[in-house]
Amino acid sequence: MSKTVSPLAPKSFPALSPIDGVRIATAEAGIGYRGRTDVLYVAMDQGAAAAGVFTRSKCTSAPVDWCRANLPGGTARAVVVNSGNANAFTGARGREAVELTARIAAEAAGCEPAQVFIASTGVIGEPLDATKFEGVLAACDAHATPHGWMDAARAIMTTDTFPKLATRTVDFGGVPVTINGIAKGAGMIAPDMATMLSFVFTDAPIAAPALQAMLDAGVRTSFNCVTVDGDTSTSDTLMLFATGAAAMMGARFVASADDERVASFRAALVSLLEELAELVARDGEGARKIVTIRVTGGVNDASAHRIAMSIANSPLVKTAIAGEDANWGRIVAAVGKAGEPADRDRLAISFGGIRVASEGARDPSYDEAEVSAYMRNEAIDIAVDIGLGQGAARVWTCDLTKAYVEINGDYRS
Amino acid sequence: MSKTVSPLAPKSFPALSPIDGVRIATAEAGIGYRGRTDVLYVAMDQGAAAAGVFTRSKCTSAPVDWCRANLPGGTARAVVVNSGNANAFTGARGREAVELTARIAAEAAGCEPAQVFIASTGVIGEPLDATKFEGVLAACDAHATPHGWMDAARAIMTTDTFPKLATRTVDFGGVPVTINGIAKGAGMIAPDMATMLSFVFTDAPIAAPALQAMLDAGVRTSFNCVTVDGDTSTSDTLMLFATGAAAMMGARFVASADDERVASFRAALVSLLEELAELVARDGEGARKIVTIRVTGGVNDASAHRIAMSIANSPLVKTAIAGEDANWGRIVAAVGKAGEPADRDRLAISFGGIRVASEGARDPSYDEAEVSAYMRNEAIDIAVDIGLGQGAARVWTCDLTKAYVEINGDYRS
Numbered sequence: 136m137s138k139t140v141s142p143l144a145p146k147s148f149p150a151l152s153p154i155d156g157v158r159i160a161t162a163e164a165g166i167g168y169r170g171r172t173d174v175l176y177v178a179m180d181q182g183a184a185a186a187g188v189f190t191r192s193k194c195t196s197a198p199v200d201w202c203r204a205n206l207p208g209g210t211a212r213a214v215v216v217n218s219g220n221a222n223a224f225t226g227a228r229g230r231e232a233v234e235l236t237a238r239i240a241a242e243a244a245g246c247e248p249a250q251v252f253i254a255s256t257g258v259i260g261e262p263l264d265a266t267k268f269e270g271v272l273a274a275c276d277a278h279a280t281p282h283g284w285m286d287a288a289r290a291i292m293t294t295d296t297f298p299k300l301a302t303r304t305v306d307f308g309g310v311p312v313t314i315n316g317i318a319k320g321a322g323m324i325a326p327d328m329a330t331m332l333s334f335v336f337t338d339a340p341i342a343a344p345a346l347q348a349m350l351d352a353g354v355r356t357s358f359n360c361v362t363v364d365g366d367t368s369t370s371d372t373l374m375l376f377a378t379g380a381a382a383m384m385g386a387r388f389v390a391s392a393d394d395e396r397v398a399s400f401r402a403a404l405v406s407l408l409e410e411l412a413e414l415v416a417r418d419g420e421g422a423r424k425i426v427t428i429r430v431t432g433g434v435n436d437a438s439a440h441r442i443a444m445s446i447a448n449s450p451l452v453k454t455a456i457a458g459e460d461a462n463w464g465r466i467v468a469a470v471g472k473a474g475e476p477a478d479r480d481r482l483a484i485s486f487g488g489i490r491v492a493s494e495g496a497r498d499p500s501y502d503e504a505e506v507s508a509y510m511r512n513e514a515i516d517i518a519v520d521i522g523l524g525q526g527a528a529r530v531w532t533c534d535l536t537k538a539y540v541e542i543n544g545d546y547r548s
Numbered sequence: 549m550s551k552t553v554s555p556l557a558p559k560s561f562p563a564l565s566p567i568d569g570v571r572i573a574t575a576e577a578g579i580g581y582r583g584r585t586d587v588l589y590v591a592m593d594q595g596a597a598a599a600g601v602f603t604r605s606k607c608t609s610a611p612v613d614w615c616r617a618n619l620p621g622g623t624a625r626a627v628v629v630n631s632g633n634a635n636a637f638t639g640a641r642g643r644e645a646v647e648l649t650a651r652i653a654a655e656a657a658g659c660e661p662a663q664v665f666i667a668s669t670g671v672i673g674e675p676l677d678a679t680k681f682e683g684v685l686a687a688c689d690a691h692a693t694p695h696g697w698m699d700a701a702r703a704i705m706t707t708d709t710f711p712k713l714a715t716r717t718v719d720f721g722g723v724p725v726t727i728n729g730i731a732k733g734a735g736m737i738a739p740d741m742a743t744m745l746s747f748v749f750t751d752a753p754i755a756a757p758a759l760q761a762m763l764d765a766g767v768r769t770s771f772n773c774v775t776v777d778g779d780t781s782t783s784d785t786l787m788l789f790a791t792g793a794a795a796m797m798g799a800r801f802v803a804s805a806d807d808e809r810v811a812s813f814r815a816a817l818v819s820l821l822e823e824l825a826e827l828v829a830r831d832g833e834g835a836r837k838i839v840t841i842r843v844t845g846g847v848n849d850a851s852a853h854r855i856a857m858s859i860a861n862s863p864l865v866k867t868a869i870a871g872e873d874a875n876w877g878r879i880v881a882a883v884g885k886a887g888e889p890a891d892r893d894r895l896a897i898s899f900g901g902i903r904v905a906s907e908g909a910r911d912p913s914y915d916e917a918e919v920s921a922y923m924r925n926e927a928i929d930i931a932v933d934i935g936l937g938q939g940a941a942r943v944w945t946c947d948l949t950k951a952y953v954e955i956n957g958d959y960r961s
Contacts, residue, residue, distance in 0.1 A: 194884030194892040224880045226893060226909030259877025260910050369881050451956055458957030464672025467637045468782050471607030479607040480639060496639030497673050537950040543864055544871030
C-alpha cells in the first residue's frame, strides 16, 4: 500500500451497495504490516454458490490448493483474505496454516471448514502464523455489516496504490440484482507481494456450475488479458459468490449458464471483470501509462491473444512507451517472436488510430511529429493487424519505468 | 557503441591470429553513424564452406532471408555486415537493398552474388540505402588483410560497450587449426538496434553439412542459452565459415560431423561459442551483474531449458538481483509459470552454492546475512533443482537495472 497514488488511478471510486446475504469486516491481525488492516472477513450466513479460477502456476500457494480442493463442494459460508504474507512455498507448515485458518473461521461463522475460502497475499516463503487469526475472526463475525466494501478493498492491498472496486446492477428476470467486485495487486506483477486477487459477490440466485461456466468465460477477456511483467503469480485467485438472496424478491433460480435469463447478468459480469482487470493494469508497479493492445487478423482468437501478450510483455515495447516513443520496430519484433502465424509483409500497426506501418513497411503517410504528440497521452492504444484471418484479442498493460526497477529491486531488502 | 564500458567487460581481449584464406577490411559508409566504422567486409578468396543458424522470428530481416536462401549453395566468398540499420521490416525495398549489396560485393570479390552473405544491424523499419556500399566494398577488397579482427568486432557494434572476440587452436589430425569468432549485441536485448550477430571462421577443412551439424548442436548450449530481455530479434545471425586452408598443411578433409577426427574441433567450437555467448550477456544493456542459471532435475533437457529461461526472463528475478536481494520466492514463481512439469514440494534453490530452499520451503539452515553478502558479487550463480528427472540446462542473463529502462526509453527519440 504505497503512499504515492498512481497517476492512472480513477478520479473517483464507485459506491457499492450492500448485497443481501453478504456481511463484511476487516481487522488488523499483524500478519505482515503495522498500523493498517490486513484481514478481510466475509460472512455469507445463508451460504452462497461459489465459483473460482486460480493461477496456472505449478508452484501454487497453500490457500490456492485449499480453495481448489473445496470448490467442488460448491457452497461458501465465509471468505478470509490476509495481506502481508502469501503463504506460498511454505511446505507442510503452509498447509497446516491454511487448515488452522479455516478451523478458526468456521468456528466464527458456525460452518464447516470446507465452506471457508481463503486467500493470502504478500511475501513468498515466509511461514504464516495462523494463530494470529484466533479471536480476530470471531470479532470480525460479531461486527460484520453489509457495508464496508471500500474497507474490504483496502485490507487486501499490498503494493497497490489505490483500492479497486466495481459494481453493476442488472435486471434478472424482472428483479434487479447487484454484482460487486473487489480486486488487488497487479496480476502477474508481483509474485513476491503476491498476486492478483479478486472477489465478486452477487445476490442473484444462480447455481454454482452456472456461475463457474460464466466465470471461466469471463476471465478470458478480463484478467487473463492483463499483464504487467509476465510474471504469473503463485496465488492468483478470482472467486464469484452468489447468495441467491434476490430469490426472496421474486428472482427465479437459474441452474444453467445456457439459460437465456442470465444473458444480461453474464454481460454485466464480464463488463465488471474487465473493469477490475483494467484497474489492475492501471496500478502496475511504476506505471505512468495504461496501454491497450488490440490485435486483429490473427488466424484465430487464441493466436491473436498470444501475439498481443507477446507485445504486452516485451520490455522493449514497454520501455519505448515509457519514453513516449512510437517504436513500431519493437512491435514488429514482438509479433515475430510470438511463435504464432504472422506474415511480415501483411502487418499493419497503428498508435491511437494513426497508422505507422502497413504491408510490412513504414506507412507512406507516416508523420513522426503526429505520432510523437499522441505518445504523450496517459492512455495509449496500439492496434496491430496480422492480416491472416479473423482472430482478435485485446489486452491491457502498462509502461516499464525506472520506478518498476526501483520498487522491485528494493522491495525485500 | 557506448562510451561507458560495461563493468562486466573482460579485463583484456584475446589476440586473434590470422586464418589462412580470410582477409578483413572495415570502412565508414555512413549508413547510420558518423565518425566510426559501420561496415565489415570479409573476403574468402578460395571460397569457404558455410553454415548458419538464424532467428526463429516470423518477422525476419531481409538479410536473414537472403542468407537462408543462399546457404544451401554451401560456398561463401564474401561477408558484408553493416551496423546502423537493420534492413528489417522494409518490405520490397529491403529485398532490393540486399540484392544490390550482394551485387556490389560480388563485383568487388569477383564471385557470384549468391556467394555473398549479408547481415545488417541497427534501427528497424528505416530503408537501407545500399548505394552507399558502391566503391566502398571494392576499396575494402583492395585493402583487406589477414589481420584486423579487433577492427572487425568494432565495426559491427551498436549499443555494445565492448567488442566481443574469442579464439581457439585445436589439433586436427596432427595439424593445428584455428577458430576465430566475433559477436555483437546482446542477443534478444535490442531488436531496435537489432540483434545478435556472430561470425566464426576456421581454416579447418570441413564440409558444409558437417559444419552445419556442429553449428546446430553448438548453438543449443551457447547462444540459445543467452537472454537479456526475452526479446528475440528479427535478425539474429550466427555463421561459421571454413576455408579449409589447413589442408595445405596436411590436414585431411572431413566430410561428416560424425567423423571422430573432429571431436576436438567440435569441443573447441562449442567452447568458443559459449565464450562469445557469455560475452553477449555481459554486455546486456544496463547490466551490472552477470547471472548464470543452472537447472537440474527437469524431466528432460528441453524442459530444464524452458524453466531456466523462464527464470532468466523474469523481470522480478532480474530486478531483485539488481537490488542484491536473494529473492528465491520470485524464482519459485518463475519455475511455476514456466508451464513445465515441476513439483513445488521437491524444489531446491541455491545462490552461489548456498542452499536457501529445499523440499518446497525455506531451507532450515537459511542464513540471510550469508546470502546477502554473496549477492554483492558481480557474478551470480543460481542453481535450481526440480527433483523430477535428469534434465539439465545452463543459461546466462544479466540483471535488470534502471539503466536498461533509460537506454531503451531514450534510444530512438
